[in-house]
Every structure is written in C-alpha cells, then in structure tokens.
Amino acid sequence: NDVEVRAAQALFNNRVLVGTYYAVGLGGEDLNLAETLHRQTTLNDPVTAIEVAQAGATGTVADSLAIARLYAILFNRAPEAEGFNYWMAARNRGLSFDEIATSMMSRSDYIGDSAALVTHIYTDVLENATPSTATINRWASALDQAGQPGQAASKGAVIAQLINTICTYTAPNPVTDAVANAQALQDRRVFTMKVATGLNYVKLGGNSVADAGKVLTAVTAEALTAKINFAQAQVTLTKVQLSAAQTALARTMSDLEASAAQLAYAKAQALATTGDLTAAQKAVDDAKKA
Numbered sequence: 001n002d003v004e005v006r007a008a009q010a011l012f013n014n015r016v017l018v019g020t021y022y023a024v025g026l027g028g029e030d031l032n033l034a035e036t037l038h039r040q041t042t043l044n045d046p047v048t049a050i051e052v053a054q055a056g057a058t059g060t061v062a063d064s065l066a067i068a069r070l071y072a073i074l075f076n077r078a079p080e081a082e083g084f085n086y087w088m089a090a091r092n093r094g095l096s097f098d099e100i101a102t103s104m105m106s107r108s109d110y111i112g113d114s115a116a117l118v119t120h121i122y123t124d125v126l127e128n129a130t131p132s133t134a135t136i137n138r139w140a141s142a143l144d145q146a147g148q149p150g151q152a153a154s155k156g157a158v159i160a161q162l163i164n165t166i167c168t169y170t171a172p173n174p175v176t177d178a179v180a181n182a183q184a185l186q187d188r189r190v191f192t193m194k195v196a197t198g199l200n201y202v203k204l205g206g207n208s209v210a211d212a213g214k215v216l217t218a219v220t221a222e223a224l225t226a227k228i229n230f231a232q233a234q235v236t237l238t239k240v241q242l243s244a245a246q247t248a249l250a251r252t253m254s255d256l257e258a259s260a261a262q263l264a265y266a267k268a269q270a271l272a273t274t275g276d277l278t279a280a281q282k283a284v285d286d287a288k289k290a
Contacts, residue, residue, distance in 0.1 A: 007043055014046040017196070022053045025199040026061050047189045050196050063091050068199040069163050070101055071212075072191065074117075075109060076125045078198030078215045081207035101156030114143040125194070126166070126187040127221035132180075166191050186221055193219045 018041045022028040033053070040049040057065050067087050071079040079087075087100055095103075104110065111117040118139040122131035142158045145151040152158045169184045194216050201215045 011041075011043045014043065015041045017200070018046050018049045018053065020200050020204075021050060021196045024203045025196060026053055026057060026065070028053065047192050050192055054196075060088070063088060064199065064203075065195070066097050067091070067100070068195050068202070069167075069191075070097070070104055070159070072194045072198055072216070073121055073125055073159065073163055073166075074101070074104055076120070076194075076213070076216060077209070078201035078206065078212040080209050080212045081202055081205060083209075084202045098154055098156040098160055101159045102154045103156075105155055105159070114140040117143070121162070122187075125191065127190050128183060128187055130183075190219065190221050 015038055018037055019034070022034060022037055028034060037049040037053055040052060054065055064084075067084060068079055070087075071077060071083075087104075090100055090103070091097075111120050115136060118136050119131070121139075122128045122136070139158070139162055142152060142161070143155050146155045146158050147153065152161065166187055169188050171181050171185065175181045197215055197219050198212070201212060206212060206215070
C-alpha cells in the first residue's frame with residue numbers, strides 16, 4: 001500500500017544520505033563500519049548513524065567537518081568548494097578553528113550584532129521557534145565580552161563552545177525539564193543533519209553559494225518530526241492491521257467450532273437412524289462438548 005511504499009522510499013533515502021556522507025563526505029573506507037551504519041540507519045533516525053560515522057574523525061576529515069559546522073552555524077548554508085578549500089588551506093597553514101571562526105565572522109554576510117546572531121542561530125539554523133531569553137542572553141553576552149580578562153579569548157572561541165554545546169548535548173538524568181530537554185535534542189539532530197548535508201554538497205563538488213544555501217532548506221525540524229510522526233503512524237497502522245487479523249482469526253475459529261458441532265450432531269443423527277441409540281447418545285454428548 002501507499003504507506004509501505006513511502007516508508008520504503010524514506011528508508012532508502014536515509015541510507016543513501018548516510019552512505020554518501022560516510023564514503024564521500026568523510027572519505028570512509030571501513031567496510032565493517034559501513035555495514036554497521038547501514039543497519040543503524042532507520043526510517044525515522046539517520047542521525048544516530050551519522051554521529052557514529054563522524055565520531056572517530058581525525059586529521060583532515062575532522063578539519064573538514066569542523067569547517068562545515070562553521071558554515072552551518074554562522075551562515076546557515078553548505079560550504080561552497082572555493083570557500084571550503086580556502087579555509088582548509090588556512091587550517092593547513094596552522095590557523096586554529098577559533099581563528100578561522102573569528103575570520104569568518106568578519107565577512108560581509110555575517111550578522112554582526114551578537115544578540116541577533118544568536119537568535120539567528122537558534123531560530124533559523126536550529127529551527128528552534130522558542131529559544132529561551134536566558135540562552136540568547138548568555139551566548140550574546142559571551143560574544144560581547146570575548147577577549148576581556150576572564151572571558152573567552154575570541155568570538156571564534158565562543159562559537160566553538162556553542163557548536164560543542166549543541167553537538168554533545170545529552171539528556172540529564174533525571175530529566176528536570178522535559179520540554180527543554182526534547183528541544184535541545186532536536187537542536188542537535190537538526191544541526192547534525194545540516195552539517196552532514198553541507199559536507200556532502202561540497203565534497204560532491206558543489207561550488208555555488210546560492211545552491212549552498214538551498215541545499216539546507218529541506219533540513220528542518222518539521223521534516224525530521226514528520227519522519228518520526230510517519231514512523232509512529234506506521235506503528236499505529238500495524239497495530240490496527242494486527243487487531244483486524246486477530247478478529248478475523250477469532251471469527252474463523254468460531255466458524256470452525258460451529259462446523260465441528262454441526263458435524264457431531266450430523267453423526268449422531270446418522271447413528272440414530274441406523275438404530276445405534278447408545279452410539280447416537282454418545283455422539284450427542286460429544287457434540288455438546290464441541
């Protein structure tokens with residue numbers, strides 16, 4: 001049916017995304033890990049496999065991942081090849097990621113006001129419609145105070161801290177604020193998907209700034225939630241189908257029991273007709289038991 005077809009398509013698309021990310025985006029060559037990632041990718045969760053794939057990133061792979069994260073968080077787009085190569089070369093010359101982030105923040109398309117930037121990151125990049133005022137103020141203040149005694153060394157260092165906070169968030173135990181916890185986990189999922197999509201774009205040779213912005217537009221909290229809701233709908237449908245099957249089975253059993261009783265009474269009638277009353281009575285008793 002249509003639901004099953006859509007589910008198969010969604011699962012296939014997720015596995016292609018994860019496979020491309022591992023092989024092309026991260027340059028992965030471990031067949032065992034590739035098979036593990038394939039199995040871990042499900043209809044409603046490609047993110048877990050993506051995080052497993054990038055967990056062991058080192059060297060230039062880790063560098064490329066970090067630069068893709070900077071593009072996503074500062075500009076909400078994928079890196080284009082020319083810019084990506086420029087920053088990778090800067091990294092090879094010895095620039096730290098804090099320095100690269102600070103340099104990126106001097107670009108003309110950077111949102112200069114700290115509060116506006118943090119609001120943009122949460123509402124546009126992470127698709128978080130209701131970031132708390134405390135969160136916005138905390139990060140905006142950190143950006144404004146960067147470089148002062150006792151504060152982060154640079155604005156780039158603050159952005160690096162923010163990225164780390166988003167990417168490494170795990171639910172506290174116990175969860176004291178279920179809504180905030182769910183939102184933080186969703187922020188992490190959205191950002192992870194955007195970074196993976198962006199790295200895929202540039203590693204496949206994408207070099208259009210306009211297209212680099214469009215590639216991430218499909219990666220939204222709503223789209224991820226829709227996949228989860230779709231999976232839940234499938235579970236509900238399966239339960240309904242199972243219930244219907246159980247009802248049909250019960251009806252069939254009832255019909256079989258009725259047929260057995262009819263057969264037993266027919267046997268009793270036949271025996272009575274032939275004059276074997278004892279056997280007929282036994283058949284009647286058996287029929288009642290059936």
